[in-house]
Amino acid sequence: MLDFTEASLKKILTRYNVALEKEMTPEEAAEELYPKDEFVYPIAKAIFEGEEDDVIEGLQAAMDAGQNPITLIDDALMVGMGVVTKLYDDGVIFLPNVMMSADAMLNGIEFCKENSETAPVTKGTVVCHVAEGDVHDIGKNIVTALLRANGYDVVDLGRDVPVDEVVASVIANKPLMVTGTALMTTTMYAFKEVNDKLVEKGLKVPFACGGGAVNQDFVSQYALGVYGEEAADAPKIADAIIAGTNNIAALRDKFHKH
Ligand code: B12
Incomplete structure (x- = not known):
């Protein structure tokens, strides 16, 4: 009769790369992903738990400090949402959790916007949207918050x-720039349609596009497209336009990876 001790069993399982540990709960998995920063940790945890009041409390504490x-939008709220997205992708949590x-x-983004001092004079107008057929608007809301915080009328x-x-x-x-966000491979083609109709009407306005489904190669396929990976790129592209970089080739040169 075979008689395995726990130690010998563990040795065999380790050799064949089989985990012996018990499965983690979603909370334990999230705990491993939260940054340990004293201000970011409670905000990220509150986002994972969908606790709106705790998110505000955490943001207030960080602002008081x-x-x-x-900056907290990117450095804390986005980080918390990053934990949620990772666990959703890994099949650890489900869509209702993500929605909460x-x-x-x-709610946290709104609170940050209310508490920021916006520039007194507007630098110009930007039109922002999420592609036809696509309801994913979290990234677009970050883009609009950052543009407004940088003095643009959105x-x-x-x-x-x-x-x-x-x-x-x-x-x-008559905006200085249009932004588009698409999270689905099916909806991002609406950008090409927007582009073609703008070109047809002689409206050569830079069309900054981003969102999970979109990449630089895709955006480079239509005349007005300028790709941005991070929401923070949107005010940078707008700033470059008002500083005089207003043709698409020059914007791509500045913002695309070569
Ligand atoms: C949250 C979420 C939802 C929420 C959306 C809530 C909301 N109000 O947005 C809900 C539950 C409603 C949802 C629904 C659906 N979803 Co969903 N969802 C997600 C999830 C988990 C996270 C998306 C997200 O918000 N990410 C965080 C934000 C911040 O990222 P982001 O928008 O890309 O923005 C960042 C950058 O891209 C950039 N950015 C964005 N825009 C712009 C613009 C400019 C100019 C610049 C410079 C930068 C920039 O800035 C941000 C970072 O700084 C993803 C999974 C994933 N891994 O992404 C799936 C995902 C996007 N969903 C998916 C699907 C399929 C659906 C559904 C069809 C599911 C269904 N069967 O019903 C529906 C879609 C309905 C529809 N018609 O749109 C798929 C899409 C697959 C694909 N590639 O086509 C994904 C990838 C999940 C998956 N792995 O299958 N979803």
Whole structure:
């Protein structure tokens, strides 16, 4: 009869790369991912738990300690949402959890925006939207928050915006830039349609695009497209435009990876 001790069994399992540890709960898995920074940790945890009041409490504590509300969007709220996204991708948590976390995060973004001092004079108008057919608006909300915090007037068209509505808004508002966000490989093609209609009407406005599904190669396929990986790239691209870099080739040269 075979008689394995725990030690000999562990040796065999380790050799064949089989984990002996018990499965982690979602909370334990999240705990391993939270940054240990004293201000970021409680905010990230509150986002994971979908606890809106705790997110605000954590943000207030960080602001009381002198942290910039707009920097906290990227450095704390995004980090918390990153934990949620990773665990969703790994199949550890499910969509209802993600939605609760997204609401807590968006509430946190609003709080940060309310607490930031916006520039007194507007630098110009930017039209922002999420692609037709796509409801994923968290990234777009970060983009609009950062643009506003950097002194731009934002016309926020929301999510699932019909192509013609984007074009009509460009005609009505004459923005210095349009932004598009798409999280799905099926919806990002709406950007090409927006591009073609703008070009057809002679509107050569830079069209900054980003979002999970989108990449630089795709955005480079249409005439007005400029790719941005991070939400923080949006105000940088707008700043470059008002500083005089207003043709698409020069913007790509500055912001695309070579
Ligand atoms: C949250 C979420 C949802 C939420 C959305 C809530 C909301 N209000 O946004 C809900 C539950 C509603 C949802 C629904 C669905 N979802 Co969903 N969802 C996600 C999830 C988990 C996270 C997305 C997210 O918010 N990420 C965080 C934000 C901050 O990232 P981001 O938008 O990309 O923005 C960052 C950058 O890209 C950049 N950025 C964004 N825009 C721009 C613009 C400019 C100009 C610049 C410079 C930068 C920039 O800035 C941000 C960082 O700084 C992803 C999984 C994943 N790994 O991404 C799936 C995911 C996007 N969903 C997916 C799917 C399929 C769906 C559903 C169809 C599911 C279903 N069967 O019903 C529906 C879609 C319905 C629809 N018509 O849109 C798929 C898409 C697959 C694909 N590639 O096509 C994903 C990838 C999940 C998966 N692995 O399958 N979803």
